[in-house]
Amino acid sequence: MRCEYFEADLCRSCTHLRTPYDEQLTAKQAAVEERLSVPTWLPPVASAEERFRTKAKMVVAGTVEDPTLGILDAAGGGTDLRGCHLHVPAIHDALPRLAAFVTNARLTPYSVPERRGELKHLLLTANRDGRLMLRLVLRSTEALARIRKHLPDLLSDLPLDVVSVNVQPQHAAVLEGEHEELLHGATLPMPVNDLVLPLRPQSFFQTNTDVAAALYRQAREWAGEVAPSSVWDLYCGVGGFARHLAAPGRRVTGVELSEAAVAAAQESAPEDTRFVAGDAVTWVRDQDPADAADLVVVNPPRRGLGPDLCASLEATRPAHLLYSSCNPVSLARDLEAMPGLRPVRGRLFDMFPHTDHAEVLVLLERRT
Ligand SMILES: C[S@@+](CC[C@H](N)C(=O)[O-])C[C@H]1O[C@@H](n2cnc3c(N)ncnc32)[C@H](O)[C@@H]1O
Numbered sequence: 001m002r003c004e005y006f007e008a009d010l011c012r013s014c015t016h017l018r019t020p021y022d023e024q025l026t027a028k029q030a031a032v033e034e035r036l037s038v039p040t041w042l043p044p045v046a047s048a049e050e051r052f053r054t055k056a057k058m059v060v061a062g063t064v065e066d067p068t069l070g071i072l073d074a075a076g077g078g079t080d081l082r083g084c085h086l087h088v089p090a091i092h093d094a095l096p097r098l099a100a101f102v103t104n105a106r107l108t109p110y111s112v113p114e115r116r117g118e119l120k121h122l123l124l125t126a127n128r129d130g131r132l133m134l135r136l137v138l139r140s141t142e143a144l145a146r147i148r149k150h151l152p153d154l155l156s157d158l159p160l161d162v163v164s165v166n167v168q169p170q171h172a173a174v175l176e177g178e179h180e181e182l183l184h185g186a187t188l189p190m191p192v193n194d195l196v197l198p199l200r201p202q203s204f205f206q207t208n209t210d211v212a213a214a215l216y217r218q219a220r221e222w223a224g225e226v227a228p229s230s231v232w233d234l235y236c237g238v239g240g241f242a243r244h245l246a247a248p249g250r251r252v253t254g255v256e257l258s259e260a261a262v263a264a265a266q267e268s269a270p271e272d273t274r275f276v277a278g279d280a281v282t283w284v285r286d287q288d289p290a291d292a293a294d295l296v297v298v299n300p301p302r303r304g305l306g307p308d309l310c311a312s313l314e315a316t317r318p319a320h321l322l323y324s325s326c327n328p329v330s331l332a333r334d335l336e337a338m339p340g341l342r343p344v345r346g347r348l349f350d351m352f353p354h355t356d357h358a359e360v361l362v363l364l365e366r367r368t
Contacts, residue, residue: 001050001354003085010079011071014086014354021049021353029348032358035328036335036346044348045214052353053086054209057175058095058122060102060109067102067109069095069122076112090130094158098122098134105150107136107143115171118143123166123176125188125205133162133188135201137176139169144181151183161185164201176202180260187264190238193217197238198268203261204237208351215349215361216244219297219322222363226320228294234280234309239265239273241297241324246273253293255283284312292316298323304330310337321364326351328358335362342367 005011016024029044061078062068068078082095102109102119110117121137136147144165151163163184168177180201190197190205192213199205206212223231223245233242236254238261246252252273256262262277269275276283280300285308296318298305304327305313313321314337321341325331335343341364351359 001085005079005081005084011081011084013071015356017354021046024353025348025350028350028356028358031356032328032346032348032360035332036343036360036362038343038346038362040345042218042345042347044350045211045218047208047211047350047353049353050085051088051092052208052210053084053091054088054126055205055207056084056087056091056095056122056124058082058124060107060119060122061111062109064103064106064108067099067107067119069099072112078109088126090126090132090159091124094124094132097154097157098124101150101154104153105143105146107138107146110139112171120168121175125199127161127188127199128191128209131159131161131188133164133185133199133201134158134160135164135166135176135180137166137168139167141165141167141181148183155184161188162201166201192240193244195243196268197240197243198264199238200260200264203258203264206240206351211349211351211359212240215324215359216240218347218349218361219324220244222322222361223295223297226295226363226365228320230293231295231297232284232293232318233297233299234284235299235301236265236275236297237261237299239269239275241299241322242273242275243268243270245295245297246270251293255280281306281309281312284309284316287316289316293318295320295322297321300325300330302327302330305334305337307337310334314338314340317366319366323362323364324359325362326357326359328360331360331362335364338364340367341365 058069068080070081107119108117123135167179233254242254254275346362
């Protein structure tokens with residue numbers, strides 16, 4: 001993939017762009033094998049090299065008349081990346097119209113060096129059909145009336161299923177705040193494999209939907225082999241693993257901190273599947289051991305599970321555990337903290353080509 005931003009040294013996010021993709025994948029596989037003691041590895045799942053990102057997090061800078069959508073440089077000024085080759089076409093095509101919206105609605109880009117302005121980020125997610133969810137992250141609600149006024153024009157130009165405003169008042173490198181106001185729609189349906197996952201603002205969704213689909217299929221296949229009668233999906237988001245693992249006669253419980261994600265997941269939950277809003281660490285600790293699941297799926301943020309949850313899972317003694325990790329370092333540490341579970345096999349899913357980021361799925365079984 002050739003990238004004019006990389007060549008001009010404007011963006012270096014794709015660190016390994018100059019390395020041919022097959023070599024990148026071989027190196028990433030070698031790195032995870034070195035870090036993790038897993039006896040058997042399936043061949044890595046490759047990504048498309050470009051146009052795979054279904055989620056864009058664009059920092060807004062510059063001026064009302066000439067906003068930049070992209071990243072900040074070292075001095076806190078904006079670098080426009082609206083032509084980034086990683087975004088799927090629906091996102092790529094929508095960004096110029098969103099830049100025009102910033103100008104029309106007089107949304108002053110937030111200036112980090114001056115601590116002034118209103119619009120901080122545009123968060124855009126696309127589904128397989130090109131439908132979009134737009135979230136505008138603002139410093140305050142000052143611009144809300146102007147956004148509402150110009151929204152009908154935007155809705156007639158772009159395939160937006162959901163538009164919301166998120167208020168992030170702090171001067172800190174925090175992507176979004178707690179307060180969210182829906183302006184249009186509520187849910188973006190995300191078709192994945194044979195399912196549709198309901199995505200709402202303030203809910204996590206994997207960035208590379210095609211590779212995520214392969215990850216969920218793999219989890220479903222491995223779960224099918226061990227045939228659990230009950231499953232916990234910890235850190236479940238909108239229920240990607242829970243929904244793929246649901247089967248007749250199998251009880252599935254998803255646990256997730258985001259109430260928005262849980263509410264959406266619960267609405268489309270099949271029979272015998274339920275979603276609980278809460279902290280996975282305390283939820284597992286509070287379960288009656290008699291109700292423990294045969295198979296536990298975990299998919300934590302980069303920090304991993306941590307010692308308390310590892311200890312609770314050891315005590316719970318599930319027959320199998322599926323660990324989906326975006327950070328081999330915390331994964332290796334967590335596996336060491338659960339000596340009662342033995343890694344059986346693993347697979348690398350390359351969600352983030354051109355970078356060192358590795359998403360790994362490992363199947364573990366209880367040592368007898
Ligand atoms: C890597 S995402 C995984 C989401 C989901 N499994 C999927 O496939 O899309 C991690 C999720 O953990 C949630 N989370 C973070 N801390 C948590 C906690 N202490 N307890 C439960 N969920 C948590 C986040 O909100 C996020 O949805």
